[in-house]
Amino acid sequence: MAQLVSELEIPYLDVVGLQRQEAIEAIEAARAVHWLARNELGYTVTRLADVTAVLRDQRFHSGLSIIEQSPELQGSSPGGERRESILTMEGAGHARLRRLVAPAFTPASANRLRPTMQAVVGELVDRVVERGACELVADVCEPYPIPIICELLGAPPEDWKLFSAWATDIFRIFNNNLAEDLPLIERADQELTAYMNDMIAERRADPRDDLLSDLIAVEEAGDRLSTDEMTMLAQAVLMAGTDTTRNQLACSVALFTEHPDQWALLAERPELAPRAVEESMRYLGAVRGTARFASEDIVYRDVLFPRGTLVVTSLAGANRDPEAFEEPDVFDITRERGSAQMTFGAGIHFCMGAALARAELQEALPLLARRMPDLARNGDIEWKPSSFGIWGPARLPLRFTAAA
Numbered sequence: 001m002a003q004l005v006s007e008l009e010i011p012y013l014d015v016v017g018l019q020r021q022e023a024i025e026a027i028e029a030a031r032a033v034h035w036l037a038r039n040e041l042g043y044t045v046t047r048l049a050d051v052t053a054v055l056r057d058q059r060f061h062s063g064l065s066i067i068e069q070s071p072e073l074q075g076s077s078p079g080g081e082r083r084e085s086i087l088t089m090e091g092a093g094h095a096r097l098r099r100l101v102a103p104a105f106t107p108a109s110a111n112r113l114r115p116t117m118q119a120v121v122g123e124l125v126d127r128v129v130e131r132g133a134c135e136l137v138a139d140v141c142e143p144y145p146i147p148i149i150c151e152l153l154g155a156p157p158e159d160w161k162l163f164s165a166w167a168t169d170i171f172r173i174f175n176n177n178l179a180e181d182l183p184l185i186e187r188a189d190q191e192l193t194a195y196m197n198d199m200i201a202e203r204r205a206d207p208r209d210d211l212l213s214d215l216i217a218v219e220e221a222g223d224r225l226s227t228d229e230m231t232m233l234a235q236a237v238l239m240a241g242t243d244t245t246r247n248q249l250a251c252s253v254a255l256f257t258e259h260p261d262q263w264a265l266l267a268e269r270p271e272l273a274p275r276a277v278e279e280s281m282r283y284l285g286a287v288r289g290t291a292r293f294a295s296e297d298i299v300y301r302d303v304l305f306p307r308g309t310l311v312v313t314s315l316a317g318a319n320r321d322p323e324a325f326e327e328p329d330v331f332d333i334t335r336e337r338g339s340a341q342m343t344f345g346a347g348i349h350f351c352m353g354a355a356l357a358r359a360e361l362q363e364a365l366p367l368l369a370r371r372m373p374d375l376a377r378n379g380d381i382e383w384k385p386s387s388f389g390i391w392g393p394a395r396l397p398l399r400f401t402a403a404a
């Protein structure tokens with residue numbers, strides 16, 4: 001007979017507001033006692049095996065849909081109901097979309113964008129390198145991903161600023177201030193939708209080498225993506241692909257300031273870039289966790305999670321699980337063995353842009369290591385408040401030896 005989750009004697013784990021090291025220690029302390037912990041809104045799993053199992057269990061649905069169901073958003077669109085995002089869809093509808101868009105998100109498609117990535121990050125570094133100092137978040141991390149996403153979609157450079165402003169406004173959905181922010185969110189959503197609809201019409205008439213043309217080609221091969229679905233996907237890519245990449249780059253570089261030997265090694269051996277990306281995402285991932293809720297009564301490991309129970313999957317916890325990684329607290333960019341890092345999630349919602357994000361980081365990190373040798377902090381790093389969402393440095397002041 002399964003035991004009701006609320007009756008378990010388990011540790012309490014609340015990482016919100018904790019400093020980086022304190023949060024890791026709190027997770028480790030809870031994980032040492034039990035595979036499950038209680039939090040303010042529900043429960044948290046911290047071991048890699050449980051995090052993977054919950055994310056792969058399709059009876060657990062995306063926690064993000066709770067935001068989408070908020071009463072403010074429900075009444076807000078002209079049609080009364082908002083377009084559902086791929087991030088919150090489940091079941092057959094979700095599987096169909098992933099199947100249709102998969103060819104556009106392979107490592108080979110990401111590789112097509114590597115020259116753009118090199119040009120964009122190279123130019124951002126050129127602007128600061130002679131100074132021998134910069135604030136990496138504002139100077140490099142913030143501006144880096146938008147041009148890549150625009151290039152992916154096929155939007156011209158003169159429109160990059162528009163996309164940046166739309167992304168900022170649509171992100172207000174996570175600011176806990178919906179009543180005030182809603183008009184801005186709605187306007188950005190409408191402008192982006194109109195822009196995308198025009199671009200889709202143009203690509204139908206005149207296909208090019210970009211994501212939208214690929215998605216239209218899919219549409220012509222039997223099963224079809226509607227214009228609405230393509231617009232939703234473009235929006236999901238803009239939303240899910242910008243702040244994540246920015247924060248991950250800043251997290252990774254912040255981590256290297258604590259490990260100058262590894263930074264020098266990466267400069268010397270740029271072929272280590274793929275491993276450096278995986279290891280820095282494992283050690284200090286920008287997405288600390290994600291959430292699921294039980295769509296029905298679920299028994300997992302002999303514990304009953306009643307319908308509606310919220311379960312946080314701690315990606316940060318899974319990434320330091322000693323059962324999955326040898327010496328999990330050692331940062332080593334030559335690490336070969338062990339499980340795959342978890343910062344891209346798992347299961348049906350596994351990051352669709354993982355190949356693109358990997359390529360962006362694999363291009364940026366060795367270039368920075370080569371052009372910013374002797375990297376050191378130039379003041380304190382200001383970290384965003386610790387949470388289960390996207391996280392990283394708000395300010396990352398650096399100094400280095402200017403290199404050509």
Ligand code: HEM
Nearest residue numbers: 086087237240241244245248290344345349351352353357
């Ligand atoms: C380092 C950067 C990135 C990180 C750490 C990251 C992380 C994640 C995680 C953890 C999820 C799963 C969320 C969940 O299960 O609740 C996810 C989903 C997603 N990501 Fe990423 N992501 C990154 C970059 C990108 C990029 C560049 C793109 C776009 C090209 C992208 C597009 C998406 C999409 C569309 C989903 C939803 C997939 C679905 O629900 O089926 N991500 N990402």
